[in-house]
Amino acid sequence: VVLEVDGDRLAALGPGGEDPPAGARRLAGLTLPGLANAHSHAFHRLLRGRVQRGAGSFWTWRESMYSIAGGLDPDGYLAIARATFAEMALAGITLVGEFHYLHHGPGGVPYADPNAMGLAVIEAARQAGVRLTLLDTCYLHGGFGQPLNGPQQRFGDGDAERWAERAGLLPSDPGTRIGAAVHSVRAVDPDAMVTVREWASARPAPLHAHVSEQRAENEQCQATYGRSPTQLLADQGLLDCRFTAVHATHLTGNDVVLYGNRRCTCCFCPTTERDLADGIGPSVALRDAGARLALGSDSHAVIDLFEEARAVELDERLARLVRGNHDAPALLTMASANGYDCLGWPEGGRLEAGALADFTTVSLDTPRGAGATAATALDLAVFAAGAADVHHVVVGGEVVVCDGRHARLDVTAELRSVLT
Numbered sequence: 001v002v003l004e005v006d007g008d009r010l011a012a013l014g015p016g017g018e019d020p021p022a023g024a025r026r027l028a029g030l031t032l033p034g035l036a037n038a039h040s041h042a043f044h045r046l047l048r049g050r051v052q053r054g055a056g057s058f059w060t061w062r063e064s065m066y067s068i069a070g071g072l073d074p075d076g077y078l079a080i081a082r083a084t085f086a087e088m089a090l091a092g093i094t095l096v097g098e099f100h101y102l103h104h105g106p107g108g109v110p111y112a113d114p115n116a117m118g119l120a121v122i123e124a125a126r127q128a129g130v131r132l133t134l135l136d137t138c139y140l141h142g143g144f145g146q147p148l149n150g151p152q153q154r155f156g157d158g159d160a161e162r163w164a165e166r167a168g169l170l171p172s173d174p175g176t177r178i179g180a181a182v183h184s185v186r187a188v189d190p191d192a193m194v195t196v197r198e199w200a201s202a203r204p205a206p207l208h209a210h211v212s213e214q215r216a217e218n219e220q221c222q223a224t225y226g227r228s229p230t231q232l233l234a235d236q237g238l239l240d241c242r243f244t245a246v247h248a249t250h251l252t253g254n255d256v257v258l259y260g261n262r263r264c265t266c267c268f269c270p271t272t273e274r275d276l277a278d279g280i281g282p283s284v285a286l287r288d289a290g291a292r293l294a295l296g297s298d299s300h301a302v303i304d305l306f307e308e309a310r311a312v313e314l315d316e317r318l319a320r321l322v323r324g325n326h327d328a329p330a331l332l333t334m335a336s337a338n339g340y341d342c343l344g345w346p347e348g349g350r351l352e353a354g355a356l357a358d359f360t361t362v363s364l365d366t367p368r369g370a371g372a373t374a375a376t377a378l379d380l381a382v383f384a385a386g387a388a389d390v391h392h393v394v395v396g397g398e399v400v401v402c403d404g405r406h407a408r409l410d411v412t413a414e415l416r417s418v419l420t
């Protein structure tokens, strides 16, 4: 197959002959649309290997995350985000949605440029060679009716109007789009949700929120507002085709219907949800109701979209004792086109003329891929390949990973220097 690139777009796809056209670059293996990591907190990469042991809970894990967040400044944030995004590039990820809430300095004091941290994320993605949707996150309360406490003060803008004013100053560029996020129903009150929704629909921009990752959040929301988090978001007018519910793990039947009827996306993060003992979201019920599914590596316990994709199917098998719920093409669509759509790049995540020239080549010349045929290669990639099998990555027509190496950065050295 020959992929013809013109600028940052795929101009044409067609059968290749015996000899490659002049000037062509050979991508040996199975070439897929670029993968979209629809939910990331880059700095959580600092927690890998440090929070997996022992018991604890989502809530004790959160305390570890707060203590790491407390030590970062814009330079440190740039370094960890660049290294993490570069690890994503090596894993075949061409677009990342960064759910960014670490906005201000210690004590919540703004930096001279109040977007210094967000700009560090934008620069990190540019240097790592991946596309970015910066989901600037509104975070106002430390819990239902609670003030921000300790390191949480760095997340808050005081009120939703000041959040909107600051987020409105963030610049987009050819590789960067700006979206919005409501951190959660714990951290944003119903009036503030409306302000964030209006900000996002005026642009229009994607709007994401963490929803129902933990049962305790559902119980507290029910006690405070007499309804589920999903119903609360729906009542504030947030649920439409630009809305993404991240996790969507513990849903009622009515929540599932709402996501389906409003054509929302639900972003599952199975490796994180596993690591934090969150639970397994209702992927089949959501799909059958009409919702779309996307994928994220969230806390970066691992960065491997193949693992996230097959987990949606394999976790569903364990939960329902039924095989064959989502096939490999459907899982790949979650990892690519659906992620691009929910991050505000509907022209990407697909291999067709006119689409963004973002693609990922999985080598079949590895122990995982050996023996693949044209008939089995896609199932093999989705159900058995991993980040280490990605050999070439192209973003906007530019080669970012070649023969398994990042074109610009020594990723292992960068990670080692920020993690030790």
Ligand SMILES: [Zn+2]
Pocket: 039, 041, 099, 210, 246, 298
């Ligand atoms: Zn998250």
